[in-house]
Amino acid sequence: MTETRERSKEVQIWFGPQHPGITGNMSVQTWLDGDTLTRGITHVGYLHRAFEKLMERRLYIQSFPIVCRICVPEPDTNEWLLASALEELSGLDREVPEKARWIRTLVLEMSRLGAMLMVLGGHAGSMGLGPAPQWMIALRDLVLDRFEELTGGRVYHMYIVYGGVRRDLPEGFAERMEQTLKTIESKLPLIDDVIFGSAVFRKRAMGVGVVPREWAFEMGISGPVIRAMGIPKDVRKDEPYEKYAELDFDVVTEEGSDIFARAMVRRREIQQSIDLIRQILARMPKEGPYCAELPNMLEWTIPVGQTYVRAESSRGEMGYYVVTDGSKKLRRVHVRGPSYVHGVSLLERLIPGTNIADLAPLMVSLQVCPPEIER
Amino acid sequence: MEFNSIQEVLDFAVRQEQKAGRFYGLMAEKSTDVVARKFFREMVGEERKHEAKLKAIKSGKLSGFSGQGTPQMNLTEVLGEPVFREDITLQEGLIIAMRAEKDAYEMYEGLKAFARDEELKKILEGLAAEELEHKARMESIYDQVVQREN
Amino acid sequence: MSLKHVLQPFNAWVQAFSKPYTIPMKDTMRPGADRYRGWHINDVEKCVGCGTCADICQNAAIDMVPVKDPVKGDSGLRPKIDYGRCCWCALCVDVCTTGSLGMSNEYTWVEKDPEKCRYTPGVDAKPWDGSEKGWRQEEGFSLIVKDRVPMPMLDPKERIKTWAEVVVGYSVEEARKEAARCVSCGLCVAACPAHMHIPDYIGAIRDGDFEKALDFIYDNNPMPEMCGKVCTRRCEGVCSVGIQGEPLAIRWLKRFATEQFEDFAKVLHPEVKRVGEGKKVAVVGGGPSGVTVAYYLAVRGFEVTIYEALPQLGGATFFGIPKYRFPMPSLEKQVDLLKKAGVKIVTDHRVEKDEFRRLLEENDALFFGTGLMKPYKLGVPGEDLEGVIYALDLLRDHHVGKKVEVGESVVVVGGGNVAIDASRVSRRLGAEVTIAYRRRREDMPADDEEIEDAEAEGIELVTQSIPLRVEKLENGKLDFIWGPAEMVPPDRPGGRPKPKLIEGVENHLQVDRVIVAIGQKGEFEWMPEEVAEKVVTSRGWVEVDETGMTQWPGIFAGGDLVNSTADAISAIADGLKAVEGIQQFTLEGLSVSKS
Amino acid sequence: MKEILKEIEERFGPIWERVQRPKLAQVGIEPAKAVPLLTWLKEHRGYVTLVHLSAVDWIEQGEFQLTWLLGNPETEERLMICSRIDRENPAAETVSGLWPQAVTYEQEINEMFGVSFPGSPRQGVPFILEGWKDIPPMRRDFDTVAFVEKHIPGREGRKHIDTRTYIGEKFGEKGYLHD
Known part of the structure; x- marks a missing residue:
């Protein structure tokens, strides 16, 4: 056995950037021995849009249409992070109205729900389970319908801004949201059947892509990946923001730290998000302003300062490091996406010994999002 | 006074305008205030224009009167009656002018009672309306110039 | 792993007979949501062309293009949108000062020619014009500040007991906060008779550079402290922020800037241009128009003398405006600068016919702005x-x-x-x-x-x-x-009822x-007959040409006697016009006609 | 957070500090002491996670700021360690030995700012900008507008008129003290 290994020739394969199994525009340069990967290097740069640089020459308000574009499945977390950092640095955080905080929490949870639905479909899709991803995307579309009526846009919402949100909830929104949640819930057992009930999925997901527990803290792993190790880490609990401290929910954890456990965390968090949205809508204030009184956004300046704000995105801890210099524009904004760790350092470490067919499921399970890596 | 024909009425009206013109001319000569003097001179010109209009109607070049319908303000009725002095001002000149137009209007209105046929009545009505229009215009100038802040 | 796990995926096949999620193409032309951000619409009658939409567009998708002649309160420009760049963020809608710009909920548009995907909403007709639905401004969210920083004032019960100034004036914080509301569109510049550099001095105040603000202010107004207190402020009437909110307190900001300095001469640094060296100009009447002529000619090297019948310069702003609105020290500060600029001032001196003739002889040009004194x-x-x-x-x-x-x-x-x-x-x-x-x-x-x-x-x-x-x-x-x-x-549309x-x-x-x-x-008894006869109209006004010159070559006039608005800022504007007129007239070697 | 800041001051000498939020504090320290501080925090004070590593260009002062963000998973407290280095030939000590993911951060900062971390494995290897020839683009003196104008032609036939300037021209706005 050892002998054959030594004699076999290592083959180099570029996995991506155009590959259906890749989670976005990136590529992994891999070295194969047979069908086993021996080494891998993550390459990004295929969709670098220099957002951080662009924001250095834009007014603060003009940065909102930019940050949401960092993440297609979940733009709202980015909007919230920028808003919250600027509010903290300018001192406006004290004036954000109660209703705005509730609506923001609602939007953040809706976006988590949409993203989780999408990635769960990705889990199945990466293993060639055809129908499930289509259903998941269709379900996500129902969430987008609600986003459309709430924010005026389906994908890029540009809704959470400095001081609050841009519009009030439309008439009858809660009822329609409830209807959407019911529809999603009614389809979930079926999803369970075709994904978690599938022998193919179970066989390929269980025990594959195991992240050792001792890497958890040192590497800064977060989100479903760390929760699938049985470690209850969730920014919504660790440093609660907006209205999360007032909501009733438990951190979802699974044991096993494999692809299956991560998918299961996501599956259970879909239900968690549905429950949270119901709680939020039940407690949504009827009256009151939905945005603080804003200064003239064309001339607004923020005093010198720096901060790091974070939120629990569907992928893990999303953070914004924001530096202001007293001018009308950002000095520096640096986006810390969970994929930066999951998609480069962690992925590269997990690759050796993985079967090439499992690379795509592995990347999906780490929820690697290239735009977050290169911004 | 009785008129037998439209021509007679119009001749009379022309003479009235000429009289008014001579009156303003005299005022312009006598007054010492430069603004009043210029105003009266302007009025001489105005009366000449009226005269020309009447003549045009008489010779058939113009078919009738056409007032702009300037709304009445009844200013003339309220304001006092100035007398002519050498140092008469524009304000007093304007009052005199609007009073003169009002008098002319009342004269034609009065003459209407003596008109024998409808044709004549109509022409007198036209003349009266014309004078009323002049009065309104004078009032309007007064309002703009004198009562700028009232 | 059990048989169940092998069989369950076949549930997917069962779904093949259920109603699909997907919607047939023919049904996809559903309307966007009520507040969908679709193609733009613009009520061009309501739009004033302030350009804030173009300013806030982070993609530079909006060009302001001329669609009609500029007038006071409307630049005549309208936004033209390049849909190759637009990202439908709708910040342009939210920042719009008039609320004229909106977005329809129409999201489909097929066009072969990419050049067509650049249009001026409201000008270039589109099927979605007049759309009731789509993204609009809403109460409760504004990117500009509609409320003015309130001006502290004395209590009415107290102030009728004194002659103290009623308006207290902004503090530095209040002034900077108020100045920060400006969107720098410049519509005010058109409405100001003197075309003061309003957005520029407001910007300087916002940035805390009050010297720079004063420099901008004095660039075309030599009585700014007076204007800062009592101006009729046509500028505020057209302020784009004032269309849906309260206009910028332009007057109070000017007042604030001038109040920051005790001695204007110490902070103003006019570019010295001695173009008028050796030329003499007489100014009869020391009101705002006369002061303007005197000051700007003096800084250009002309030898200027003002003759004023009253004990102080200022004209109507001195004898007419009560001190609780415009205190004497404010006036004196401005007069003081005039003296420092080298203007000779003769007060308590009424010019009569003979002296007027003599002044005509002795000077290269004469300006009078004797106002409406009767x-x-x-x-x-x-x-x-x-x-x-x-x-x-x-x-x-x-x-x-x-x-x-x-x-x-x-x-x-x-x-x-x-x-x-x-x-x-x-x-x-x-x-x-x-x-x-x-x-x-x-x-x-x-x-x-x-x-x-x-x-x-x-x-x-x-x-x-x-x-x-x-x-x-x-x-x-x-x-x-x-x-x-x-x-x-x-009588006429726009006139007074x-x-x-x-x-x-x-x-x-x-x-x-x-x-x-x-x-x-006005009164003209002091004026020589031959001059009065030539320059005065039958309504008691004085007519001037576009250089401020009367029918008598070399005699210029301005102020309440000349303009129809009879306010100080129009008088200053007349003065500015005459400054150029006089400069042109004297430097071209013409002298006052003796005829 | 006050206690840890106090302790850092005692051990590492004069620092600049500020509590930003109940669970976030900032520390400014001289570059030579930065990595020893980071090591100490990791080894002895439970700040085992390197959450983030970033750079800021303070071109006016001729300095780059490096910011290491450490997290304590026990307490969920975060410490932002900031250090300013000279903008000429900028270099800093690597922390890739302490935290494996620091390699990527240091690689990116090296590429985007031109700050080198000697000893860090992927220095000089392109991360995002393959084939980049210009100055490091996240430096403040990199002119994005000039770059775009040079490389990406704008759309033909576009002309924007600035309202403020246009009004000044159309209505004859003039200055009399200055031209």
Whole structure:
């Protein structure tokens, strides 16, 4: 056995950037021995849009249409992070109205729900389970319908801004949201059947892509990946923001730290998000302003300062490091996406010994999002 | 006074305008205030224009009167009656002018009672309306110039 | 792993017979949500072309393009959107000062020619024009600040006991906060008769650079502290922020900037251009127009002398405007700068016919801005009775320090700023005051704020009242008799509606004084006949050409005598025009015609 | 957070500090002491996670700021360690030995700012900008507008008129003290 290994020739394969199994525009340069990967290097740069640089020459308000574009499945977390950092640095955080905080929490949870639905479909899709991803995307579309009526846009919402949100909830929104949640819930057992009930999925997901527990803290792993190790880490609990401290929910954890456990965390968090949205809508204030009184956004300046704000995105801890210099524009904004760790350092470490067919499921399970890596 | 024909009425009206013109001319000569003097001179010109209009109607070049319908303000009725002095001002000149137009209007209105046929009545009505229009215009100038802040 | 896990995926096949999620293509043309951000619409009549939409567009997708001639309050520009760049963030809609820009909920548009995907909403017709739905501005969210920083004022009950300035003035924080509301569109510049650099000095105040602000201000206004306190502020009338909110407090900001400095000469650094060296100009009348001519000619090296009949320069702003609005030290500061600029000032000196002829001989050009110094009379019976006085006389006597008495109650006839000034002065002299005005409140030429202040001070306003006559009563008081008026439409569109007396009704008001403030006129007795004959019109005004020159070559005029608006800033604008006219005239080697 | 800041001051000498939020504090320290501080925090004070590593260009002062963000998973407290280095030939000590993911951060900062971390494995290897020839683009003196104008032609036929300037021209706005 050892002998054959030594004699076999290592083959180099570029996995991506155009590959259906890749989670976005990136590529992994891999070295194969047979069908086993021996080494891998993550390459990004295929969709670098220099957002951080662009924001250095834009007014603060003009940065909102930019940050949401960092993440297609979940733009709202980015909007919230920028808003919250600027509010903290300018001192406006004290004036954000109660209703705005509730609506923001609602939007953040809706976006988590949409993203989780999408990635769960990705889990199945990466293993060639055809129908499930289509259903998941269709379900996500129902969430987008609600986003459309709430924010005026389906994908890029540009809704959470400095001081609050841009519009009030439309008439009858809660009822329609409830209807959407019911529809999603009614389809979930079926999803369970075709994904978690599938022998193919179970066989390929269980025990594959195991992240050792001792890497958890040192590497800064977060989100479903760390929760699938049985470690209850969730920014919504660790440093609660907006209205999360007032909501009733438990951190979802699974044991096993494999692809299956991560998918299961996501599956259970879909239900968690549905429950949270119901709680939020039940407690949504009827009256009151939905945005603080804003200064003239064309001339607004923020005093010198720096901060790091974070939120629990569907992928893990999303953070914004924001530096202001007293001018009308950002000095520096640096986006810390969970994929930066999951998609480069962690992925590269997990690759050796993985079967090439499992690379795509592995990347999906780490929820690697290239735009977050290169911004 | 009785008129037998439209021509007679119009001749009379022309003479009235000429009289008014001579009156303003005299005022312009006598007054010492430069603004009043210029105003009266302007009025001489105005009366000449009226005269020309009447003549045009008489010779058939113009078919009738056409007032702009300037709304009445009844200013003339309220304001006092100035007398002519050498140092008469524009304000007093304007009052005199609007009073003169009002008098002319009342004269034609009065003459209407003596008109024998409808044709004549109509022409007198036209003349009266014309004078009323002049009065309104004078009032309007007064309002703009004198009562700028009232 | 059990058989269940092998079989369960076949549930997917069962779904093949259920109703699909996907919608057939023919049904996809559903409308966007009620507030969908689709293609733009613009109500071009409402739009004033302020350009804030273009300023906020982070993609630079919006060009402001001319669609009609610029007028005061409308730049004539309209946004043209490049859909190759637009990201439908709708910040342009949210920042729009007028609320004219919106987005329809239409999201599909197929076009072969990419050039067509650039259009001017509201100008280039589109199927979604007039769309009821889509993204619009909403109450509760604004990217500009609609509320003005309130100006601290003395309490009305207190201020009628003193002559102290009613308006306290902004603090540095308040001024910078107010200045930060400006969107720098510049519509105000068009409306200001002097075309002051308004967005620039407001920007300097916002940035805390008050010296720079003063420099911008003095660049075309030599009496800014006066304007900062009493200007009629046409600028604020067209302020784009004021369309949906309160206009920028442009006047108060100018006031703030000028109040930061004790001595303007120390902070102003005019570029010295000695183009007028050796040329002499006489200025008759030291009002705002004369001061403007004198100052800017002096900094250009001309030798300028101002002749003023009253003891102080300032014209109507000196003798007409009460000190609780424009205190003497403010005026003196500005006059002081004039002296430092080298202007010779001769006060208490009335130029008469012969001297005028001599000045014409001795100077290269002559400017007069002698203002409207005489009141028009009421023109009703009884106005010669003792106790019927003129507001102009009252104000002048009061300001030059003569003792004036108004008794216990007065009626002020008129609705302009002079009437309001006379009322508020009378109130401070202890009288109960009624203002009788012929038209409606909204027709009053006086500044709105002034009217409000007057009312707050307990002055009563009786509108649509036409004075009929004044009679003397046995108790020594005057009986002011007036009749009610109805309003008839104006002669021409945009004109003032007219009051028409309703005959047969008489109202009485017992007063000690009737103060007449219905209008003012110029006087020309001091002017040589031959000059007056040439320059004066039949309405009592002076006509000038575009360089400020009268019919008499070399004689220039400006101020209330010339313009129809009769306010200080228009007088300053006239002065600026004459500065250029005089410079041109004298430097081209022409001299005052002796004919 | 006050206690840890106090302790850092005692052990590592003069620092600049600020508590930003109940669970976030900032520390400014001289570059030579930065990595020893980071090591100490990791080894002895439970700040085992390197959450983030970033750079800021303070071109006016001729300095780059490096910011290491450490997290304590026990307490969920975060410490932002900031250090300013000279903008000429900028270099800093690597922390890739302490935290494996620091390699990527240091690689990116090296590429985007031109700050080198000697000893860090992927220095000089392109991360995002393969074939980049210009100055490091996240430096403040890199002119994005000029770059775009040079490399990406704008759309033909576009002309924007600035309202403020246009009004000044159309209505004859003039200055009399200055031209």
